[in-house]
Amino acid sequence: MTSTLPDAPRRWTQAPGPRFAAKTALDALCWVLAIVVAQLVRFELEYERVALVGTVLLCVIAVVAQLIVAYLWSYYHGLHSFGSFYEAKQLIVVALIVTAILIAVNAVFGVAWGVPRSTTVIAFPFAIVFMGITRYVKRLFVDSRSRPIEAQRVLVYGAGALGMSIIPRLMRDPQSPYLPVGVIDDDPSKRNFRIASVAVVGTGADLVAAVKRTGAQALIISIADVDNDFIRQVSERADEAKLRVLVVPPIDTMLAPGTGESAPSLRDLNVEDFIGRNTVDLQVESIAGYLTGKRVLVTGAGGSIGSEIARQVNQFGPAELVLLDRDETGLHTTQLSISGHGLLDTKEVVLADIRDLPSLMEIFEDRRPDVVFHAAALKHAPMLEQYPDEAWKNNVLGTLNVLNAARAVGVGTFVNISTDKAANPTTVLGYSKRIAEKLTAWMSAQETDARYLSVRFGNVIGSRGSAIPAFTAQIEAGGPVTVTHPDVTRFFMTIPEASKLVIQAGAIGDPGEVLILDMGRPVRILDVAKRMIAASGKDVEIVYTGLRHGEKLHEVLIDTDEIADRSKHPKVSHTRIQPLDPALLDIAVWRETIADEGAGTHHLVQ
Known part of the structure; x- marks a missing residue:
């Protein structure tokens, strides 16, 4: 041997x-x-x-x-x-x-x-x-002699650990399309600093002068965990200097097996880089053990939020994952992303409408889920303003149907997906989602004493119907980009982050609570539109269409009558909402609520 x-x-x-x-x-x-x-x-x-x-x-x-x-x-x-x-x-x-x-x-x-x-x-x-x-x-x-003649001259923003890793790799790789010609750093002590023979040529305030001095054509932001406000400021200065802005991938991606000594894969700024704020690490892995080995059902599993919840839940090894939706195309896409096929011939996909209580009862009796994530909803505010009864049927009665089915089979954890528009509601969408929150709280307090709760968050970047895809399509078409009001602001979060909050809520939320993620400062929609147009390199007009009926200039996450605390997580607020007995639901009162914009409807939306 x-x-x-x-x-x-x-x-x-x-x-x-x-x-x-x-x-x-x-x-x-x-x-x-x-x-x-x-x-x-x-x-x-x-x-x-x-x-x-x-x-x-x-x-x-x-x-x-x-x-x-x-x-x-x-x-x-x-x-x-x-x-x-x-x-x-x-x-x-x-x-x-x-x-x-x-x-x-x-x-x-x-x-x-x-x-x-x-x-x-x-x-x-x-x-x-x-x-x-x-x-x-x-x-x-x-x-x-190894640098190609056509290599783009770049400035690197950040002389820290990431910059000291990026610059030598760009210099050594003969195939790299980027040639560092200077370093930008705001630390005065690095004034005469050099990385692999590339000198610090100034601070962020000197960016325009640095471009004239070095002939740079692009700027690489090489700062780990950079704040979004900082990215917006740098991006604005880069626009003034007519620089293309690139960002480096996460450090774990750069150090992944097989990357070797080649230059890292840089990418252009996207909307997630300069919108909202840094992604909050909710540490889902450490608290989502309640999913492992359990039967989990997701309504609205064909939608942007429901599908991402399903994908993340699947990572924790549930005994069974049931995907329920009335959209067969959405179910096909979700199954394909989870199982690698979209055959739609397995028990994991269920075609059903939450408006159909008998069908829901049959499904819940058959599958007997332990955990339910309720993401099915109508959410396009302008459409629901035209057809408010559809919001009543789907968002209110549909939610009640899912709650009743869950109660019938003893579901232990029920998470209702809500929206910031349910706080101080002024639209049909906001009214319907607030009633859904109140019904969820009632089911927990009066009927089950189980963990039935709601999760409230703002606009989700990239979700169906959100402003970002609309702006993208308008810019690609050559414009104009439509903005309702120059001062309108909104909260933003990413789809994965929203889904993580939903999953975490099932672990840290108490029965009947509403959980709200700390979404940082609201972002002006006009600024988002301008940044997306600038990034596209096109000359696109912005047109103001005016606020729509019931639309707020500034959204809020907490109702004026609610008191929030952060006793369990520094980035997650907990609040309580008054339960609503389903026996008090009345479509006539609902229609009065819509007609009078909430007046005299204390038992429904207050």
């Missing part, structure tokens, strides 16, 4: 090529020069005292020893990039071993050859210096 040491040096598996010959020749020359210089130093530059034959013999032994030791250590095998610190460490080890061999040889033959014993000791540092110089010069030469 044979064994292999884990750190055993690798040998050449094919004949050495020109690079090997060049490296060995350079190192051989360095040893010859080191020994000659050592002799001259030893004899205080009296070259006539140098023993020529003995010096030649010592040089030959040094060259042979270098080749043998380098072979045994696979020094020229390319284990480390040429001129790197890792190669320098190996160079010193090999040189020390060669020096030890020379000392031993010189101790035996030095007197006969006329070579002082101190020569080999003096030669060691000179050999290291000479070999280091050859590598440095070669690296400068390679860096200077």
